[in-house]
Amino acid sequence: MSSKKRRDAPAEKALAARKRIKSSTEVLAQVNKLAAILKGSTAVARTLDGLHLPQTFREVVEKDADAVLDEVEGAIYQAALSILNGEGFTYDIPSRGRANQQYIPELDRIVLKDSKAPRTFASVKTCRSAVITTRILQLIHELCQKRIHVTKRDLFYTDVKLFEEQNNSDNILDDVACMLGCTRSSLHVVASEKGVVVGDLRFREDGDEIDCQRMGVGGKAIPPNVDKVDGIRSNAMFILLVEKDAAFMRLAEDRFYRTYPCIIMTAKGQPDVASRLFLRRLKEVLKIPVLALVDSDPYGLRILSVYMKGSMNMSYDSSNLTTPDIKWLGVRPSDLDRFNIPEQCRLPMTDEDIKTGKKLMEEDFIMANPEWVKELEIMTKTKVKAEIQALSSFGFQYLSEVYLPLKLQEGDWI
Amino acid sequence: MSSKKRRDAPAEKALAARKRIKSSTEVLAQVNKLAAILKGSTAVARTLDGLHLPQTFREVVEKDADAVLDEVEGAIYQAALSILNGEGFTYDIPSRGRANQQYIPELDRIVLKDSKAPRTFASVKTCRSAVITTRILQLIHELCQKRIHVTKRDLFYTDVKLFEEQNNSDNILDDVACMLGCTRSSLHVVASEKGVVVGDLRFREDGDEIDCQRMGVGGKAIPPNVDKVDGIRSNAMFILLVEKDAAFMRLAEDRFYRTYPCIIMTAKGQPDVASRLFLRRLKEVLKIPVLALVDSDPYGLRILSVYMKGSMNMSYDSSNLTTPDIKWLGVRPSDLDRFNIPEQCRLPMTDEDIKTGKKLMEEDFIMANPEWVKELEIMTKTKVKAEIQALSSFGFQYLSEVYLPLKLQEGDWI
Numbered sequence: 093m094s095s096k097k098r099r100d101a102p103a104e105k106a107l108a109a110r111k112r113i114k115s116s117t118e119v120l121a122q123v124n125k126l127a128a129i130l131k132g133s134t135a136v137a138r139t140l141d142g143l144h145l146p147q148t149f150r151e152v153v154e155k156d157a158d159a160v161l162d163e164v165e166g167a168i169y170q171a172a173l174s175i176l177n178g179e180g181f182t183y184d185i186p187s188r189g190r191a192n193q194q195y196i197p198e199l200d201r202i203v204l205k206d207s208k209a210p211r212t213f214a215s216v217k218t219c220r221s222a223v224i225t226t227r228i229l230q231l232i233h234e235l236c237q238k239r240i241h242v243t244k245r246d247l248f249y250t251d252v253k254l255f256e257e258q259n260n261s262d263n264i265l266d267d268v269a270c271m272l273g274c275t276r277s278s279l280h281v282v283a284s285e286k287g288v289v290v291g292d293l294r295f296r297e298d299g300d301e302i303d304c305q306r307m308g309v310g311g312k313a314i315p316p317n318v319d320k321v322d323g324i325r326s327n328a329m330f331i332l333l334v335e336k337d338a339a340f341m342r343l344a345e346d347r348f349y350r351t352y353p354c355i356i357m358t359a360k361g362q363p364d365v366a367s368r369l370f371l372r373r374l375k376e377v378l379k380i381p382v383l384a385l386v387d388s389d390p391y392g393l394r395i396l397s398v399y400m401k402g403s404m405n406m407s408y409d410s411s412n413l414t415t416p417d418i419k420w421l422g423v424r425p426s427d428l429d430r431f432n433i434p435e436q437c438r439l440p441m442t443d444e445d446i447k448t449g450k451k452l453m454e455e456d457f458i459m460a461n462p463e464w465v466k467e468l469e470i471m472t473k474t475k476v477k478a479e480i481q482a483l484s485s486f487g488f489q490y491l492s493e494v495y496l497p498l499k500l501q502e503g504d505w506i
Numbered sequence: 507m508s509s510k511k512r513r514d515a516p517a518e519k520a521l522a523a524r525k526r527i528k529s530s531t532e533v534l535a536q537v538n539k540l541a542a543i544l545k546g547s548t549a550v551a552r553t554l555d556g557l558h559l560p561q562t563f564r565e566v567v568e569k570d571a572d573a574v575l576d577e578v579e580g581a582i583y584q585a586a587l588s589i590l591n592g593e594g595f596t597y598d599i600p601s602r603g604r605a606n607q608q609y610i611p612e613l614d615r616i617v618l619k620d621s622k623a624p625r626t627f628a629s630v631k632t633c634r635s636a637v638i639t640t641r642i643l644q645l646i647h648e649l650c651q652k653r654i655h656v657t658k659r660d661l662f663y664t665d666v667k668l669f670e671e672q673n674n675s676d677n678i679l680d681d682v683a684c685m686l687g688c689t690r691s692s693l694h695v696v697a698s699e700k701g702v703v704v705g706d707l708r709f710r711e712d713g714d715e716i717d718c719q720r721m722g723v724g725g726k727a728i729p730p731n732v733d734k735v736d737g738i739r740s741n742a743m744f745i746l747l748v749e750k751d752a753a754f755m756r757l758a759e760d761r762f763y764r765t766y767p768c769i770i771m772t773a774k775g776q777p778d779v780a781s782r783l784f785l786r787r788l789k790e791v792l793k794i795p796v797l798a799l800v801d802s803d804p805y806g807l808r809i810l811s812v813y814m815k816g817s818m819n820m821s822y823d824s825s826n827l828t829t830p831d832i833k834w835l836g837v838r839p840s841d842l843d844r845f846n847i848p849e850q851c852r853l854p855m856t857d858e859d860i861k862t863g864k865k866l867m868e869e870d871f872i873m874a875n876p877e878w879v880k881e882l883e884i885m886t887k888t889k890v891k892a893e894i895q896a897l898s899s900f901g902f903q904y905l906s907e908v909y910l911p912l913k914l915q916e917g918d919w920i
Binding site for chain 2: 249300
């Protein structure tokens with residue numbers, strides 16, 4: 093009998109939690125407050141220029157096709173002039189290596205310092221890369237003129253003989269973006285899409301009117317080219333950023349966004365560039381809080397970090413790809429006890445997990461937030477992780493009916 | 507000069523090909539003929555029952571929630587009766603192993619033979635699995651009553667203590683589907699979605715009206731639960747099944763379906779259950795040809811085989827998951843020479859590739875089609891493969907503007 097009792101105890105507590113949930117207005121009061129703070133603070137949003145730092149940094153901006161055409165033509169005009177002067181031609185390529193990267197705590201993201209390297213045609217060492225750079229410039233010009241988008245793989249295949257390996261065209265494409273001072277997606281080279289979105293959100297995509305409240309349970313695929321998106325409108329009070337497909341499906345099927353007006357999106361694991369650009373755009377236009385629902389493990393946090401501060405090899409583009417101010421709603425290590433997650437749903441962390449967890453604690457963006465550090469300390473001390481789905485042990489709809497409402501009601505994000 | 511000439515030769519031929527494309531009506535004439543043949547032949551579509559085979563086979567059908575509830579209650583009622591009779595309880599579980607599978611050439615798919623194994627509670631060997639089976643039946647009952655869908659992972663987490671490993675709950679879930687004679691998706695346990703669709707297609711999803719012509723370039727995410735889809739309407743003349751995301755993006759951005767009314771879908775590589783169910787449903791309702799655009803390599807064919815004849819471990823469900831009559835449009839090994847794909851875009855096959863290719867040639871569904879065998883012979887003889895993107899070497903839009911229209915115009919599918 094005692095074993096039976098032990099087994100039911102968490103279930104009873106789960107039931108008690110359900111009773112604490114108030115009306116949806118009351119549930120949303122805390123989010124409302126957070127939204128008000130965010131809307132007030134955006135007036136003083138920090139930019140790299142605004143910081144007046146002594147060094148020079150390099151950041152790229154989103155440019156439209158005509159602006160990119162101007163940049164490409166400018167670069168080629170310079171090269172032609174130089175050739176006519178009998179000097180051959182040279183591109184000045186910003187260095188994108190680790191040594192040229194720097195974390196700016198005020199912006200909470202990595203940016204590029206301003207070191208450059210000449211790429212000269214008349215040099216054995218850089219001749220080949222100068223030729224590839226020219227070819228890429230030409231291809232970009234064609235894409236922008238035709239207003240079409242391709243993948244990096246397509247780009248590679250247009251001249252396999254020259255590029256030889258996709259690595260070469262990929263790398264020099266990033267160089268060209270840096271050189272022209274614009275994002276890679278401005279060059280009309282896009283990543284393949286992975287993400288989906290549902291909820292209180294309408295926008296125009298390539299002229300089509302999209303209403304994410306009427307996208308069934310499958311949702312709308314996040315477009316690969318965010319520059320074809322405009323007219324973003326929403327009455328949502330927050331964006332719920334979900335790590336996993338299964339949790340997204342649960343919330344979409346339960347039409348969670350009808351009770352609690354929000355936008356629900358997921359990139360199904362490690363976020364792709366398209367999803368990161370899309371989130372950034374939503375946040376910029378709507379100025380509403382972003383709350384994250386990820387697994388309680390180092391990998392969940394790593395995903396958050398990619399959304400928030402970008403990945404190392406795209407750091408020149410960090411200002412366009414990142415959404416700094418994301419709140420960690422759950423599942424947090426401290427939730428496991430608070431919500432009485434049964435022992436059998438808690439998984440032991442592997443040595444690799446623990447190593448990653450400890451490494452995360454040393455990262456600037458974590459250290460900047462003492463409450464995140466505290467959660468990571470719990471994780472690495474208890475050596476226990478848990479998936480979002482662990483909440484299913486209290487019933488399939490516990491996530492949408494109890495856990496999330498309670499979290500929102502209590503303003504329990506950090 | 508001669509090197510320059512050699513380099514441009516394929517490009518000139520590519521240009522010549524473009525000139526051969528006629529008006530869209532003429533391009534579509536061949537597809538029209540194929541569609542007419544298909545519509546005529548569906549009247550005599552073969553079913554397992556219709557074959558009057560001497561052996562008994564086991565196939566499952568799509569059932570609605572109420573029918574599944576009836577089945578579950580029936581099974582539990584039998585168990586209760588048996589217990590009251592003092593005989594404990596036993597489930598009769600259809601065996602899903604390789605020995606119980608058979609390829610039916612007339613249907614062109616794998617089905618289960620009718621061998622069963624008793625799963626008795628009062629037996630040391632099967633006690634545990636009998637308990638898990640009962641628990642799964644109970645959970646399925648809850649899902650069907652609440653009319654909600656969950657993933658296999660969610661199901662596992664509802665009772666980790668009992669299931670111990672997800673493998674256990676997954677396996678017994680398939681057993682239960684077999685036992686109740688219905689598909690796994692009828693049990694309201696669904697796979698996560700991966701596919702996207704655009705084009706001349708409208709349907710209702712969970713009550714929402716979806717128009718895939720107005721889904722921008724990103725497309726509509728294929729719903730994880732096809733039973734929430736109804737009201738499928740379309741004026742499309744064919745379904746274009748695309749292996750890869752990049753090709754899908756190209757066709758979506760070029761609004762290929764406006765010139766050539768079609769439905770374009772991709773599962774982004776290896777097809778998931780949701781995409782296979784969706785394709786099957788489209789084909790059933792619309793009765794239009796399915797043309798496949800895959801890489802010219804064994805992996806591309808393997809993907810086609812999963813759509814057409816199913817995977818081994820879901821063979822009990824092959825009639826609901828498979829779409830037998832798919833035409834291989836391209837990229838076919840013989841296309842490489844026909845379309846003058848430049849040497850540098852052809853990739854050498856690895857030993858593993860060649861082995862897979864040779865193995866494919868021995869499979870029933872390939873041998874049933876001599877033209878497929880011929881293509882595979884070219885592939886394994888030349889030891890060369892190519893991706894869809896190799897067509898980009900003639901220009902980014904060669905796929906949508908030249909290759910596909912020409913293929914359609916010439917009725918060049920097998």
